[in-house]
Amino acid sequence: MKDGTIINKQSFPSPNPTINLFLITYISKGLKVKGFLAEPKAYGSYDGFLYLRGGIKNVGKVRVGRIIQFASEGFVVMAPFYRGNQGGEGNEDFGGHDRDDAFAAIRVLEEQEKTKPKRIHVFGFSRGGIMALLTGIHEPMVCSVVTWGGVSDLTLTYVERKDLRKMMKRVIGGTPTKFPDRYRWRTPLYELEKLEAPVLIIHGERDHNVSVEHAYRLEKRLKEINKKVESWYFPEFTHYFPPAENRNTVKRLTEWMKNRPER
Secondary structure (H helix, E strand, C coil): CCCCCEEEEEECCCCCCCEEEEEEEEEECCEEEEEEEEEECCCCCEEEEEEECCCECCECCCCHHHHHHHHCCCEEEEEECCCCCCCCCCCCCCCCCCHHHHHHHHHHHHCCCCEEEEEEEEEEECCHHHHHHHHHHHCCCCCEEEEECCCCCHHHHHHHCHHHHHHHHHHHCCCCCCCHHHHHHCCHHHHHHHCCCCEEEEEECCCCCCCCHHHHHHHHHHHHCCCCEEEEEECCCCCCCCHHHHHHHHHHHHHHHHCCCCC
16 A cells, blocks of 8 residues: 555544544654544635644643644644654654655645645654754655744754764664764754755753754754744744643734745
8 A cells, every 4th residue: 555545534533623633643754643633624625734733752741722723723734743653653753764764654634635735734842853854855745844943954863962872873773973864864854955845943042951052953954955944943942832832823923824835
């Protein structure tokens, strides 16, 4: 079966009566991968929204409330759990081959009746930032890429997050010194020439999970190669924004997405 084929789709309890939520199983490079699919109940067609979560395994799992929040802004939302999670096959490898799960999720969105043709956006939070950028690089038809508190350089993550080093060495196979190519392959900064979609960077300057240096490096590189980039920096915020500012930022970024031209 081809990537993005849905082989199981079941209704999932939605906290919003205007949004349908489904737990789906879809194909990614021959693996059965799980994810959430949400869409407004109202008749019409909507932009597609690929939500790429952060973390790994049970850390940073896709939250229903977050998916419903974006769908409520008028999007068909697809949120892969990544391979090996919540009953899916394979093993998540932190921006390695699990990127194929994001690419296949684009195909899922394209096949939904309510998704507008040529109107798909990509959003990544935290570790999902590298997934979003890699997806934008691989899928030139996406309309925009948003990275919120996003990783852009995996070697920098290894240097900064001592608490993640054991996991990274296990999943990636070693250190950046021993296996620089494996970290470089997972770092989209080196392939941004292939990225055509405009990029929005959102980052709290007091973020200790993913330092703002990731955002600075991404913005600098995009500007060096004359790519379209906009940055919203928040000096007072950490990795997690206060609820009111979070809601306001979601509304701002979704309006920004909708105003991007189709590719």
